[in-house]
Amino acid sequence: MEKERHVLVIFPHPDDEAFGVSGTIATYIEMGVPVTYACLTLGEMGRNLGNPPFANRETLPMIRKKELQASADAMGLTDLRMMGLRDKTVEFEDDEKMVKLVTDLIEELNPSLMISFYPGLSVHPDHDATGRAVVEAIRRMADSERPKLYTIAFDNNTVEQIGHPDVHHDVSGVTERKLGAMNAHASQTVWMMEDMQKRLDAEDPDALRWLKTEHFYTYTF
Amino acid sequence: MELVQRDQLQSLIDSFAGKDVYIHLETTNGSYAAHFQEGFFNAGAFIRNIVVNYELGKVAGDSPHRIGLKLPSGWIYAQGITHYELDEHGRLLMAGLGPDGKLAVAFEISETPFTY
Numbered sequence: 348m349e350k351e352r353h354v355l356v357i358f359p360h361p362d363d364e365a366f367g368v369s370g371t372i373a374t375y376i377e378m379g380v381p382v383t384y385a386c387l388t389l390g391e392m393g394r395n396l397g398n399p400p401f402a403n404r405e406t407l408p409m410i411r412k413k414e415l416q417a418s419a420d421a422m423g424l425t426d427l428r429m430m431g432l433r434d435k436t437v438e439f440e441d442d443e444k445m446v447k448l449v450t451d452l453i454e455e456l457n458p459s460l461m462i463s464f465y466p467g468l469s470v471h472p473d474h475d476a477t478g479r480a481v482v483e484a485i486r487r488m489a490d491s492e493r494p495k496l497y498t499i500a501f502d503n504n505t506v507e508q509i510g511h512p513d514v515h516h517d518v519s520g521v522t523e524r525k526l527g528a529m530n531a532h533a534s535q536t537v538w539m540m541e542d543m544q545k546r547l548d549a550e551d552p553d554a555l556r557w558l559k560t561e562h563f564y565t566y567t568f
Numbered sequence: 569m570e571l572v573q574r575d576q577l578q579s580l581i582d583s584f585a586g587k588d589v590y591i592h593l594e595t596t597n598g599s600y601a602a603h604f605q606e607g608f609f610n611a612g613a614f615i616r617n618i619v620v621n622y623e624l625g626k627v628a629g630d631s632p633h634r635i636g637l638k639l640p641s642g643w644i645y646a647q648g649i650t651h652y653e654l655d656e657h658g659r660l661l662m663a664g665l666g667p668d669g670k671l672a673v674a675f676e677i678s679e680t681p682f683t684y
Contacts, residue, residue, distance in 0.1 A: 392614075394596060394598050394671045394672075395670060396569075396669060396670070398650075398651075398665045398666065398667060398668070398669040400569045400665060400669070403569050403653065403655070403661045404592065404661060404663065404671070404674045404676065405659070405682065405683070406655075431684075433684055435599070435614070470599070471599040503603065503606070
């Protein structure tokens with residue numbers, strides 16, 4: 348991984364950073380690269396409440412806010428921004444307001460690399476809306492000023508449409524931090540992580556690849 | 569939240585009747601339904617902090633229950649309600665939770681606005 352001036356990560360939900368980007372974030376931080384994570388919502392509309400329930404619709408955001416902070420701590424991230432939007436409403440916000448939110452962060456932080464979702468191939472409407480705002484904010488910049496943009500895409504048609512990721516990060520030096528970020532989001536990941544831990548213990552090659560490598564699509568303008 | 573006790577829920581619903589109350593109503597299959605099951609027709613609806621004043625509210629059916637509110641010129645109802653609580657802010661929170669612990673419907677009534 349190359350050294351960056353500043354990395355700006357923008358996702359809509361607490362836990363969006365955990366599965367496929369937390370190793371990259373933790374690695375940059377260990378390299379001494381400043382990283383900012385702007386999380387647009389608190390995942391207020393999450394469906395996992397348990398049965399019997401551990402939370403209700405009104406208490407879930409407070410739980411997820413604590414989990415987000417714990418995930419940041421696990422990654423070593425100190426600049427965590429909570430942007431105050433509501434889960435599942437991002438695509439209905441004014442498009443210019445969304446672009447401005449991103450532009451303001453870019454102007455403040457002057458990142459050399461940004462990480463977000465690939466618009467149209469990220470399944471959740473909030474993911475696509477976030478990616479659209481990020482792409483549009485960067486597209487409006489002069490060629491020479493633009494940061495690189497690495498994106499996550501996981502729609503079922505992704506490979507058909509844009510092929511395979513072109514950026515591969517070895518994050519094997521920060522596996523404990525990555526697992527820490529995943530486990531921090533317990534309200535969302537506890538079931539997945541029980542299974543994952545078993546696979547890791549059994550040295551399942553796919554699980555080990557997930558733990559030690561992360562993959563991105565470079566967005567081209 | 570606890571499993572619905574029908575008589576207790578009925579008296580809580582009665583206690584909000586005839587007052588201006590804020591409503592949260594939501595049905596959902598989750599945003600990933602069609603991702604995990606191709607061809608799934610994903611539908612849902614969401615309103616929050618809409619003020620109504622209902623004259624009659626009823627808990628109907630066996631669990632999962634149906635809840636209906638009769639308004640001066642309209643109706644609100646939800647089906648699939650399994651759990652409820654009166655929270656520390658005096659808000660009546662009802663939810664329908666599947667056996668997998670996932671929320672399928674939420675229906676909430678409060679005399680004060682819910683957060684954003």
